[in-house]
Amino acid sequence: MAAEYVVKAFTELQADAGCKSMLKKFLTKEVVDSLKDKKTSLGATLKDCISSGTENHDSNVGVYAADTESYTTFAGLFDPVIDCYHKGFPPSAKHPTPNFGTKEQVDAFVDLDPEGKYIVSTRIRVGRSIQGFPFNTLLQADQYSEMETRLKEAFASFESELAGKYYPLAGMDDATRKQLIEDHFLFQECDRFLKSAGGYNHFPTGRGIFHNPTKNFLIWVNEEDHLRIISMQMGGDLGMVYKRLVTGANKMESHPKIKFTKTDRLGYLTFCPTNLGTTLRSSVHIKLPKTLDTPEFKAIVEKYEMQVRGTMGEHTETKGGLVDVSNKRRLGLTEYEAVKAMYDGIKALIALEKSK
Numbered sequence: 001m002a003a004e005y006v007v008k009a010f011t012e013l014q015a016d017a018g019c020k021s022m023l024k025k026f027l028t029k030e031v032v033d034s035l036k037d038k039k040t041s042l043g044a045t046l047k048d049c050i051s052s053g054t055e056n057h058d059s060n061v062g063v064y065a066a067d068t069e070s071y072t073t074f075a076g077l078f079d080p081v082i083d084c085y086h087k088g089f090p091p092s093a094k095h096p097t098p099n100f101g102t103k104e105q106v107d108a109f110v111d112l113d114p115e116g117k118y119i120v121s122t123r124i125r126v127g128r129s130i131q132g133f134p135f136n137t138l139l140q141a142d143q144y145s146e147m148e149t150r151l152k153e154a155f156a157s158f159e160s161e162l163a164g165k166y167y168p169l170a171g172m173d174d175a176t177r178k179q180l181i182e183d184h185f186l187f188q189e190c191d192r193f194l195k196s197a198g199g200y201n202h203f204p205t206g207r208g209i210f211h212n213p214t215k216n217f218l219i220w221v222n223e224e225d226h227l228r229i230i231s232m233q234m235g236g237d238l239g240m241v242y243k244r245l246v247t248g249a250n251k252m253e254s255h256p257k258i259k260f261t262k263t264d265r266l267g268y269l270t271f272c273p274t275n276l277g278t279t280l281r282s283s284v285h286i287k288l289p290k291t292l293d294t295p296e297f298k299a300i301v302e303k304y305e306m307q308v309r310g311t312m313g314e315h316t317e318t319k320g321g322l323v324d325v326s327n328k329r330r331l332g333l334t335e336y337e338a339v340k341a342m343y344d345g346i347k348a349l350i351a352l353e354k355s356k
């Protein structure tokens with residue numbers, strides 16, 4: 001059954017001239033033949049890993065790993081996708097050890113927009129997966145609940161600025177939920193790419209959000225990844241946002257009862273191959289009315305390896321000249337380098353806007 005699905009998916013993708021996904025590009029006849037009957041020890045198949053791109057031909061990428069082992073069992077598909085998305089990460093490549101930068105390097109991240117004219121808000125997130133659990137595709141309801149219970153206990157160890165409370169999604173009143181989404185603090189259940197990969201199985205079981213009272217340090221539980229650790233605030237003070245993120249990520253990492261999934265080659269493992277390695281996305285919501293989408297803007301985005309999204313999240317439209325600009329690469333470089341590339345790129349975009 002799974003093998004038939006893969007063969008049919010291959011034929012349909014190849015026949016769709018409008019489909020530009022990496023899945024279409026890298027799911028070759030050879031890959032289909034060699035991987036269609038394989039299974040990981042938890043029972044994940046190639047079908048599980050390609051269902052998103054098969055059901056959504058407008059995917060950019062189109063694949064998700066059903067479990068940790070999928071990255072090796074189905075390496076024939078994942079390796080070229082990883083190499084392509086992260087702009088040069090061949091099977092022989094190895095992700096560097098985590099490095100958030102020296103004190104001097106971090107102190108050099110100053111406010112990118114001290115006049116407050118361009119940057120509305122700044123956010124940095126990292127994703128983490130807990131050892132011993134597969135990704136959404138294979139997770140069962142009791143596993144979601146078990147992870148939630150363990151994480152709730154771990155969150156209790158946050159102190160001072162990072163201390164806060166966990167709010168489960170199940171039972172949250174509608175008005176609170178909608179307000180949290182509108183203010184960019186909470187995730188929604190509406191990403192069809194994620195849905196097709198099984199991202200909303202058993203929803204909202206085990207899903208929730210931890211945040212401090214000021215809502216500048218947050219942790220999403222069981223959205224796309226087991227954890228998304230987030231630091232965010234209004235304005236362009238990237239240094240402050242980064243320092244808070246690093247403190248929070250280190251605190252979680254050192255918790256005696258939670259071990260994160262990491263490999264020598266791919267760094268931290270995530271559900272989507274685009275997030276592997278540092279798993280870090282450092283973004284600003286920025287207004288650039290004179291230069292947005294001009295060839296000069298696009299050249300800077302390319303040069304600093306950045307990505308442009310709509311401000312309500314990935315795959316959303318840009319509204320009123322406000323866009324989300326972030327680092328694109330997360331694998332094959334350190335956390336510090338990923339933030340630095342974005343920092344320099346945003347500085348260049350603001351300089352361009354000022355010159356017009």
Ligand code: ADP
Nearest residue numbers: 121122123125184281283284285311312313314
């Ligand atoms: P990610 O992949 O980092 O989780 P998404 O594009 O899916 O990012 O966005 C998740 C949420 O975070 C959305 O509500 C989005 O509006 C919000 N967000 C992302 N970047 C920023 C930012 N710089 N400022 C404010 N909100 C942000």
Ligand code: CIR
Nearest residue numbers: 059060061062063193272274
């Ligand atoms: C897609 O393939 O478009 C979605 N599964 C999201 C992939 C990750 N993000 C991206 O390429 N920007």
